[in-house]
Amino acid sequence: MKRFMLDEEPIDVARARCALDHAAAGAYASFEGWVRNHNEGRIVRGLDYQAYAALARDEGEAILAEAIQRFPVREARCIHRVGRLMVGDLAVWVGVSADHRGAAFDACRWIVDEVKSRVPIWKNEHYADGESGWLHPDGVSTPPPG
Amino acid sequence: MSYRLLYFASLADRAGCSGETRDSAAANPRELYAEVAAAHGFGFEPARLRVAVNGAFVGWEHVLAGGDEIVFIPPVSGG
Numbered sequence: 001m002k003r004f005m006l007d008e009e010p011i012d013v014a015r016a017r018c019a020l021d022h023a024a025a026g027a028y029a030s031f032e033g034w035v036r037n038h039n040e041g042r043i044v045r046g047l048d049y050q051a052y053a054a055l056a057r058d059e060g061e062a063i064l065a066e067a068i069q070r071f072p073v074r075e076a077r078c079i080h081r082v083g084r085l086m087v088g089d090l091a092v093w094v095g096v097s098a099d100h101r102g103a104a105f106d107a108c109r110w111i112v113d114e115v116k117s118r119v120p121i122w123k124n125e126h127y128a129d130g131e132s133g134w135l136h137p138d139g140v141s142t143p144p145p146g
Numbered sequence: 147m148s149y150r151l152l153y154f155a156s157l158a159d160r161a162g163c164s165g166e167t168r169d170s171a172a173a174n175p176r177e178l179y180a181e182v183a184a185a186h187g188f189g190f191e192p193a194r195l196r197v198a199v200n201g202a203f204v205g206w207e208h209v210l211a212g213g214d215e216i217v218f219i220p221p222v223s224g225g
Contacts, residue, residue: 033225049224052154052217054201056224080224092225112225120198120217121224122155134156138194138221 004060005079006051011090020097022074029104031112033092035085039135043128046086052120056080063114071107073098078111080121147171147212151182155220161186175199176206179218190220 013032020028037044064076074097081091094111098104126132149172152165161182172178175197182188196219197204210216 050154051224052152052198052219055198055203055217055219058201116225117222119224120154120219120222122220123223124155134159134220135223136156136190136194136221137223 002057002061003064003075003077004057005077006053006056006060006082007079008081008083011079011081011093013090013093013095016077016079016093017095019077020075020095022097024099025074025097027098027101027104029096029098029101029108031092031094031108032090033112035087035089035091037087039125042125044087044125045128046084046126048084048124048126049080049082049091050122050124051080051082053082056119056121059119060115063111063118066114067096067107067111071096071098071110072100072103073107076107076111078115080115080119082121147210149178149210150213150215151178152215152217154217155223157186157188157190157218157220160188172210174207174210175204175216175218178210178216179206182218188218190218195220 067076076096078094085091094108096104096108123135124132148169150167153161158164170181172181179192198217199208199214
């Protein structure tokens with residue numbers, strides 16, 4: 001059973017959340033990450049996500065398995081887009097079902113944070129001025145290309 | 147030994163390719179990164195990178211074998 005998926009097509013949330021159905025679950029929490037039209041003062045037109053797919057899938061699976069160990073939840077799933085996205089597109093979806101809402105919210109937040117910090121996926125933003133750039137956000141500026 | 151390297155994101159842009167097969171005397175990822183960083187002008191210090199060999203994270207002193215697929219992973223920006 002795959003809990004983490006990379007998707008080259010738009011994410012079908014209604015379909016994805018079916019995997020969270022559980023008769024004991026009284027709560028469902030989800031997170032949607034959208035492509036916004038600005039970042040660090042620049043106007044963003046769209047972006048490309050690139051993944052090291054084999055390791056991204058394994059690391060994503062590991063995160064969701066850890067979440068189910070750490071939090072009293074029934075099921076957890078995550079789908080991350082790859083390829084070209086435009087402003088407003090759904091980039092990442094996380095869904096968690098649990099008996100009670102507290103664990104559902106907590107696990108959902110934890111999963112998003114872990115995915116953002118651990119899974120080998122990179123974002124190349126395309127700006128209104130025609131420039132683009134890969135984001136490597138670890139608090140150190142990236143040397144310019146060339 | 148012959149190694150297969152894959153490059154992603156800004157490392158691919160800097161190398162001008164998404165991967166290469168490279169003959170090298172490097173025995174571990176630390177030595178191999180020093181070599182390819184010099185060859186391609188990679189600006190990342192090793193402390194900012196993670197390393198994967200054959201699809202799994204390893205340490206910088208991991209002993210490499212001929213035919214290994216090695217990926218230097220710059221800081222990620224998914225989500």
